[in-house]
Amino acid sequence: MSMPPRDGLVGVLDAIRAGEGVTQPRLVQRLGLGRTVVAQRVAQLEAAGLVVQDGVAPSSGGRAPRLLRLRADAGLVAGADIGATGMAVGLADASGRVLAQAHEAANVADGPDAVLGRVEELVAQLLDGLAGAPPLWGIGVGVPGPVEYATSRPVAPPIMPGWDGYPIRERLSGRFAVPVWVDNDVNVLALGELRTNPAAAEAGDLLYLKIGTGIGAGLVSGGRVHRGVNGCAGDIGHVAVAEADSVICRCGNVGCLEAVAGGAALARDGRRLAESGGSPVMADILAATGELTAADVTTAAERGDPAARAMLGRAGRLVGGTLATLVSFYNPGLVVLGGGVVHAGDHVLAAIRESVYRRSLPLATRTLRIERSVMGEAAGLAGAVHLALDALFAPGRLARWLPVGSPAGRPELAADTESLPA
């Protein structure tokens, strides 16, 4: 079998995907490839329907070079961001721009059949809604629990009963005949920030910290998601914190971060204060609604309730204490904070920042920024979409898009789940 040469191909495509105003002379300059090689690679990508020459760049003497851009309409990817209590499903073009999306409540604890069945319906509906749509190339999925990335299977996910070891890839791939990639929700959020937030892309080394019902982190090292050898890097919900020795966590250990500073802990402690008379404001909310959520604690804090403010400040300090250790260890350029607890008010953010700047190595905070996610929940869907795009355009896979022998039209993409890259 004779394969066309493809060295430099991924570099050429990545540069075209990432940049505005890309031309062949610029690629020669930026990638350090020869002119002939760049011309060949561009021709291959054109033949594969991935790249188009479109318009001209300003000339620097001689013939003006043609602009190269990704053919965003060449194909579609689907993304599914599955959370504990809701999901977002969307279709995006080859550039990652979301063309259509649907959001709805969903209980991940209903199990994979119910939840993935609904994902399938939504993807099918969205595809039907795009008239004359190009072919679906692949699917990216985020789920709220640990995932073995190589196999796309959840591994003992604590809040996903029935999902342990479930073959998500095989199921969705069987339904849509395209390759599928799955990762945990926080890695997907981190990837979404990295690909859509210029500050995140610039930082290169990034830490995404999600404080929702649980607490987890996503790590980016040199522009790549760092997943660790078992794919569970960032699973910090159950690290021990100093001031929390007496609280028993659902995991069976004592003093877990999540058990004292996560959304579930805030709801639990808030209810206790409401019932014990420690917070009249939260007692009113409890009496009016019959429940007390983490969001209610924030509402109470915003109404000036000292007990609620103290709770949020303590949660922020506990998270900040752990984050200070991680910042000294990892030295990121940017910490992005996401999740309901962070987005609810300023008390938590201020306390987190204070702890980090007080306790981290000074050199590690010299240029550090700690920001709320500007993307918010949209980062999840964006990350799921880019999870699929990055995998589709990765070195081992991209070669299969190329016409073998003479240039021959459209790429073919089978649901070759056996040979999916790890």
Place this chain on the structure above:
Amino acid sequence: MSMPPRDGLVGVLDAIRAGEGVTQPRLVQRLGLGRTVVAQRVAQLEAAGLVVQDGVAPSSGGRAPRLLRLRADAGLVAGADIGATGMAVGLADASGRVLAQAHEAANVADGPDAVLGRVEELVAQLLDGLAGAPPLWGIGVGVPGPVEYATSRPVAPPIMPGWDGYPIRERLSGRFAVPVWVDNDVNVLALGELRTNPAAAEAGDLLYLKIGTGIGAGLVSGGRVHRGVNGCAGDIGHVAVAEADSVICRCGNVGCLEAVAGGAALARDGRRLAESGGSPVMADILAATGELTAADVTTAAERGDPAARAMLGRAGRLVGGTLATLVSFYNPGLVVLGGGVVHAGDHVLAAIRESVYRRSLPLATRTLRIERSVMGEAAGLAGAVHLALDALFAPGRLARWLPVGSPAGRPELAADTESLPA
């Protein structure tokens, strides 16, 4: 200026550097490059004097392919591993094999003039001792403090008075007219393990933890040293630990890991026990030698002294508690433990392992190994040597080795410090 094409060049050289029994057909297979490109790159590397065809591999039908190997004798690099109280300086061939080395006591607090002056003398002596030696290509240096990797300058290093901002690169480069790279000692140790310990190379994601006078970590992500945006990733000596609130650290904070579990802390606490009558064994050592070091604490523990054993166990648990957080966060495949405290006995190692396996996320410890460094201190010199080799053979720099136009003998390497890669 016409540059020869060089796409795939670093990949070809890396494969030849890393492997045994490398042939052109194997490179075609492994790198996914075309046969013509591989042949051109090999010819360029031969012309540059870096690669030689040497012997034949078993044929799989047809003419037996020739074996490719790095011309290890093409050039030399020097490595200097500068510690708090001693230094190792060595010369290695292009494969990283150390050919000559010198070890001696040195006090880093004597300042850069004294210490680097001695490094220069030792490098010059070792070069003189190698008759007919090939040219020196570069120098790698490890120092016991934070370094801004891009500029090779120490940044407020706590135990290196006089070194803050010192231009180590410019000084050594001026003396030997070769490029110089500098990193902190623990990154250099991690790199040394990565390049010389097969288990470390296999793990890919690696955490090196050094417990000496101070405590620090080196991180490897996907086979690359993760330095962080300020180059201070791994600086965990001053993270807060739970049980240490009352100890004031030399950094001014309370509860720092290093202040309760480092070698200096062991010596301080051991002396206190010896003087207060809490440990007759350590009291004997103090009386006999007039001092009490961390090594003495270990000696006492090995003689059965319960107080010394309790101290080492507590230090191991405190380090292990922090390491458990880092293992959950980073999910490495291998934790390598180095430094005097770790090498002194089993009490610390056992306590560290126990804490990590008890407190880390179970998935993160499923395949985790926690081992003492097999290289020991030799990893520092090996790492310094490979710091230089990896930089010399990196994409941006390797191109300069290639003959421009027609193949033309030996590479030239100027001390182009202005354009050194960051």
